[in-house]
Amino acid sequence: MTLQLVQVNFKARDDSALGRFWAEVLGWSVSSEGPGVTNLEPVGFDWPDPSAVCVDLVRVPDPESVRYRVHLALATTSDTHRTELIARAKELGATHADAGHDDAPWTLMADPEGNKFSVLEPQELYRDTGPIAAVVVDCADPRAMVRFWGEAIDWTVHELTDDRALLRSVRGVGPYLEFRRAPDDDVVGSRVHLDVMSDPVEDQAKQVARLEDLGATRADVGQGDVSWVVLTDPEGNEFCVLGRG
Template identity: 55%
Template sequence: MALRPVQVNIKARDSSAAGRFWAQALGWHLFEPGVTTYVGPTSKFVWPDPTTLGINVVPVPDAKTAAKNSAHLDLATTSAAHQAGLVARLRALGATPVDIGQGDVPWTVLADPEGNEFCVLEPRETYRDVGPIARIVVDCADPQAMAGFWDEATDWTLREVTGDRAVLRSPRDLGPYLEFVRTSEATPPSGRVHLDLRPYPGDDKAADVATLRALGATDLDLGQGDVSWTCLSDPEGHPFCVLAA
């Protein structure tokens, strides 16, 4: 099985406006190839991007209701001045400061105009080569269990496993990291921000989905109806989708 993460899926009432925010926030480009709004790093619509994860903003009728999403983006910076300037620019674009109990930390927690939390990190050497998105962070109860599932579920490489976090990255050492971080407070899994996976051309999507179920994934009914993708939850209940090859 060689499923690969191809995009971060973000739900929004106004997908065009949310897409514009993220395009400006990341310095990327905006495309609207259909009902969704895609944000990617190149001036041409290239999907999936071969070097990073794009953002696909999907329109939904309902506003965000959870106090905190179970997954969020962390943005990278290269200096203290860069961090301060980026925070100021994001706030001018419509981001707002939010308190999720982070306390006195060196990073800044903001929410996009739809209320989805994200962080602007202080400079960290680990994320110097990742691009504007440092990592996708998923709250979890058991990072080691998540490491076992996601290492088998995708072609990404497991980089670190401790009692507090599990870290994966593309085998090409490109783009952001995927990090499962232990949280002291239970965060109900939500699909407002989640990953989409895709088989490689020629692979058998049905067989890949069957393997995911054998690993502990469960089917998820979001009211999606008859669609070409398959909605699943990982063993802790975090939603994700397997797209058609």
């Protein structure tokens, strides 16, 4: 019985338009499971698989009221690729964001709905992750977050300091899950949260109980009668445990 990080979920004003932006940036295919939902995944991808964390965009009436501490960091393979990716994102409607990180190894940008994301300088660490190098979670205590999430999804710890922690699938594929220490005034704002799923999916209730034993808490965000369970991790970040719809 395992639990897998399967996708990041964007709350969007216009899931179709925002989905087209991210599909072009990532070079992924677009599909939809119903009105108001846009799904992105690599071409030919057989979901779920740890070699990629997919993107799910859901239309909501008031996305501006939702603020999470999760954002995407995009991988580049060379300085030329990085320049081209930034230019391409701008052509598609992205803008440069915070100018206070000029010495950082990334360029901070915002997508057409204002969600921050970073375009990384080329780094050997991310050479085989695919277009998403890391799913980044701003937090107060990376070590505490690894204690929870390392147990939750059973990923391997690749780096652990007071300021940063990196987890990756035990199969050594796909993006990293990165926990980055950030004071409240330096959090990168977005409307993105994590979705996990049990394997087999019928073990959802057992996994939810296990997560609660690890320190997760059930959350009511007005979801009603749905197939997924909303929880918060020990720092209060919402995430969903998916079930069979």
